[in-house]
Amino acid sequence: MEDRILDVDAVDAPQPRPQSLVLSFFGNHVLDRGEGDLGVYSGSIIDVLGRVGTGEQAVRSTLTRMVNRGLLRRQREGRKMFFGLTAHASDILRDGGRRIWSVGAVNEDWDGTWTLLGFSLPESWQRQRHDLRSRLTWSGFGALYSGLWIAPGRADVREIVSELGLDAHVKVFHARADEFTDIGLMIRESWDLEALAARYVAFDKRWTTADLASADPIATRLRLVAEWLRIIRTDPRLPVQHLPTEWPARQAQETFRRIAEETAGPAGRMAAELLETTPLRP
Template sequence: MARAQSTLTGPALRSQSVMLTFLGNHVYDRPVCVFSGSFIDVFARVGVSEEATRSTLSRMASRGLLRRQRHGRRMYFGLTPRTLEILRDGERRIWHTGVVNDTAEDRWTLIGFSLPESWQRQRHELRSRLIWAGFGPLQNGLWISPAEVDVESVVRDLDLGPDANVKVFLAEPREPTDMERLIRDAYDLDHLGGRYRAFLDRWDRPAPMPEAPDDLARSLVMLTEWLRIIRTDPRLPVRYLPRGWPAEHAQRVCRALHERFRGEALAIATHVLETVPDAAVGWAEQ
């Protein structure tokens, strides 16, 4: 997947990630398909070339993340059910769940599994999905998450079968368990905390990203960077985290900047976007 190669995008954001941010903010709740030229205009603002934008649209369509819809000689792109699911997840993580877990309950999900040595692909996919769902490796074959997780939905289409020997439990810690040490062992707090601090270094300033042409570009880059972080944050109970944990401060900065950028970003997107009704869902007749 092409990356957005520009100083605007900081840590080499994938063009697909920026695309999903744009769709989530300006297309998600609209029954429309967007002209390919509109995407080219928008992505030029964050330093993505026309060639890279067209490549991203093509790859996303081939992966079922966008749907092509032709009108005359022009090609338009609409959302698919899979994309809607991804955008709902992003919306939930940013605006509803948040990064701060200050619950007083200790309710953890444990999953143990033992996969045959020949199942390299399944092992890699399972671990990737567990990390996405907030799990960390506690010890060999045993992973833990600080929430009640529907593990069946995580592993449903992996076709693991009985040979995987998957076992799932809900658990509460008891003495003499050292939860702070357990969390340090299961999760890379230094790396996660470093990502939040890097976000603050880049955005917590009076005039963030002055080199950007407008607030639409700033909004796209900022929210894409934010989603990259929080999608790897398992939302560990804050009482077990190191003093001065930066997530809450970073979240306040993100939400304040979103409000600050929103007006101009929406005005530009409204002006730039050329759309047609999305015929796939029958909205054109409504």
């Protein structure tokens, strides 16, 4: 039977952004292959992303934007253009791989510490306030109070604060909660647990009911990894002992790892047949 695109949209699957799919593609099939820096022919990338429903023009414009943002570099060979990872993009992908395979979605080894970040900005700095809150949310912080944010463990926010030029307006502390503090209540008030749990439940339902037997393995794995990484990057990894019982991240992670293992071999073999590559010059 001819391979077909995996139909996960039937269960309200989110469509990953083209850039996320491109990064997932390079992370799966190019990064750390042990053959030096590899460039992949743009036609090969267009073919693979087309298998998950991304059109040629969207892929081409995404590749150009990623070059301009310092995530990809390109090299012309005759009439063909090849794209490879920059050092910055490789670091991003290795961090994502660490989050997926080493750190995981379930925080069972929390040491009881919290990172507290307080800030006070002039009323007129609405854009700076919005940017800081957005970056903190992305980094796993929750709003304890208006100007006091909190994250589990020892979160390093120096780069975020410096990039926004807010060093003089931000104070960071590492602390433990006093015994009379209701940590479970604090977590429920500071993070949207219902929305976070719903993302894990939807992921698990979508992938446990998907028809994998006749699906295109390279497309399946590409979309699987892109979607899972999107979820865990927005997960603050709150201590599981203070979360509702049977927190759905555990079951979702088991589903992800099972399907990732099942598709690794077939997707790798298909990629070896489909992808046209060339060594990149220093």
